[in-house]
């Protein structure tokens with residue numbers, strides 16, 4: 296690994312000042328499960344690494360505040376997967392957090408880091424999209440709230456501006472019944488990057504939010520207001536038509552080693568049907 | 582110029598301090614600076630788990646963190662499992678069940694299993710498989726390793742029962 300300077304700010308203000316001072320020469324270090332790999336293979340060559348793990352404002356706690364679940368930027372996947380609030384209100388996010396990497400990875404990897412990397416295969420992106428999450432970012436000019444659908448641009452690129460630091464991710468606690476599920480497809484059991492990820496959330500009003508990743512430059516959200524996916528008695532043909540529209544934005548890369556485009560497109564439909572069935576079951580049990 | 586940073590941590594119950602390079606991983610410092618070569622270096626990308634140690638009670642890949650990040654932490658490595666020269670019951674079970682072939686992956690497997698049993702003393706087979714999913718074994722001793730973990734949990738449960746706990 297190349298040599299770099301290490302900074303461990305003790306406050307958010309200090310971290311923001313370091314980001315101002317070093318600009319694009321600095322990289323933020325949260326869990327490190329992606330950054331350390333990139334430092335070693337040379338695809339990231341910062342001269343300064345800023346470790347955000349001791350910043351109290353990025354508190355690793357998960358709390359409910361004014362109708363929103365607030366997940367501090369330092370919160371790791373293990374804690375999200377096990378959290379009682381998350382399991383009760385945001386089960387698809389708990390399911391996604393519990394399949395990221397291995398136990399060792401989940402004990403370090405943060406939700407904030409996962410979305411800031413903006414990998415199209417990020418497991419946590421589809422649930423955050425279906426739950427309509429907001430990214431809270433602190434910058435030199437104050438705090439901004441970015442809707443998650445306006446956050447992802449393409450692999451490794453988000454709408455954060457230079458100097459900004461994600462401090463928390465917020466999810467509105469649903470005000471009515473909601474059934475949700477997360478599905479993924481990997482090459483092998485155990486620990487692997489996903490070839491397809493997909494989440495759905497079906498509300499009591501009949502609106503279905505469906506999001507998927509790993510089939511294009513960024514994860515995609517589709518909102519179905521037709522009521523077809525939410526209708527347990529709708530025919531498979533009717534559902535297939537909605538899926539066609541929902542998956543119109545999928546454009547899997549032909550160059551991926553993990554799975555070919557035809558396979559991914561076929562699996563989207565399979566995972567979509569499974570996730571909808573599970574979400575409907577859960578909605579009925581609410 | 583390489584920045585070095587003083588760190589203080591607890592390793593296998595003993596306070597240790599070191600001057601570490603900012604860009605050195607915990608794995609490198611354990612092996613090269615502290616002489617604890619039980620923790621193995623293999624893929625260096627968080628895929629194989631050969632470098633697994635327990636940091637503040639949680640298993641982590643030591644190749645995926647900087648040593649400075651462990652400043653103030655409590656680290657348990659495979660060298661910390663035996664007491665008075667006697668293997669821990671879990672380590673002994675790995676030997677008894679034939680889970681150790683070439684042995685290269687075993688320190689990592691044992692540390693993952695140790696962390697699993699600390700959090701889940703009575704795991705199901707599925708929980709053992711999931712708990713060890715981040716540890717690869719190229720000799721493919723998976724069955725024997727799962728048996729070793731399950732039998733350790735069973736023996737501990739039987740001993741608890743005997744003692745009326």
Ligand code: FES
Pocket residue numbers: 621622623624625626627628629630631632633642643644645
């Ligand atoms: S050497 Fe760390 S996971 Fe393989």
Ligand code: FES
Pocket residue numbers: 680681682683684685686687717718719720721722
């Ligand atoms: S015993 Fe040889 S790699 Fe596991």
